[in-house]
Amino acid sequence: MKQISIFAIILALFTLSSFMPQQKKKVIFFGDSITEAGAKPGGYITRIADLATKEGTAANYDFVGAGIGGNKVYDLYLRLEDDVLSKKPDVVVIYIGVNDVWHKRSYGTGTDANKFEGFYNALIKKIQAQGAKIILCTPAVIGERTDFSNELDGDLNFYSNMIRNIAKKNSLPLVDLRTAFLDYNKQYNKDNKESGVLTSDRVHLNEKGNQFVADEMWKVLKQLQ
Template sequence: MAANQRIVFIGDSITQAGRFEDSEQIGYGYVRYIKDYFAINQPEELPFIVNKGINGNRIPDLEKRWEVDVLSLQPDLVSISIGINDVWRQLDRLELEQVTPAIFKGIYDRLLAQVKMHTEASIFLMEPTIIEESIEAKGNILLKDYVAVIHELAEKYGATIVPTHQVFTEYLQKENHQVLTTDGVHMNTAGNMLMAQTWLKTYKKCKVGK
């Protein structure tokens, strides 16, 4: 990995995870776990990590800040985690204008096209994790179409999938599985560990920056 590689993580509250209360602006979620992994295992090649998660964001919110929070930073790798709120708002905020899979795809497509056009960044697309810790929950059923969109766009743009939805749903089917969230969506320490582990396995498999 190239020294001082710049990695930008962008997404919603799962990515934000207290970054505004953290002096390093990294937060206390999966991004922190990833940063600490690099700090312990390869301090001589420590990447510069930027957390741009914002609580409550859906894909239209990312589009509004894409230039400032991604393109202007000229990342070597951009990791995107979005989709949970696009589905969750269909369950708890019915009065809002909803983000259908078609709208989600159209906006996400534009964002990825801009990354390809204006940067040299590798792209990691993180699958949205879970909505409730049951694979049969309505939120998880609705998420399937959004996960499919992400896979389609990854193929189109040569992006790398971080299979967080797959890993979470597989984990929930194991005997004696542990609780992963505080409220069905936001991660506890175990959930953040699982997200970070999945991301790092993907990263090492791709050998990004080598």
């Protein structure tokens, strides 16, 4: 009789749990103007949500954009608590680096390599301390030419390598947009155009670019346990 009672309790608990709403995984995309635009209609974040819907997993996720135009890695560090940690994310996707390189040449306000690495590691440490998982992304392009004539290719490659090494050192998943964009342009940018393939202005994503980034991020995100 006692065994029957225990079985009945277990069965009741199992039945009750099946009716409880599933906890959504909150994913925050943390970055600059590319991410700010990514949260708007047609942006890469909304397209990731569309991909989840097509695969029948949209109910498992809450996708949140936290991008601000002009941000560099230290801007992310300064607003980490208010814009990310206070929202209790399960996953944080860090997509930063373009302005750290680009603004050196355009405004003289970029980020030196040692400071970039230091702030980046500090971001990771604080996010992990709260228990959230992290996905890193390399910055994609500042110009889409494929003949090595983009002015900032060298610096962008250097900073992308830093992010790759940080990901490896911390055993974190990486969305290597730098490599993915270069490979895509080598195949499809036959006219060696400066923009108009995946970007609208050498940096910001056009419609095709937003879908491309969504596809690349979703491959990694959906595998995260």
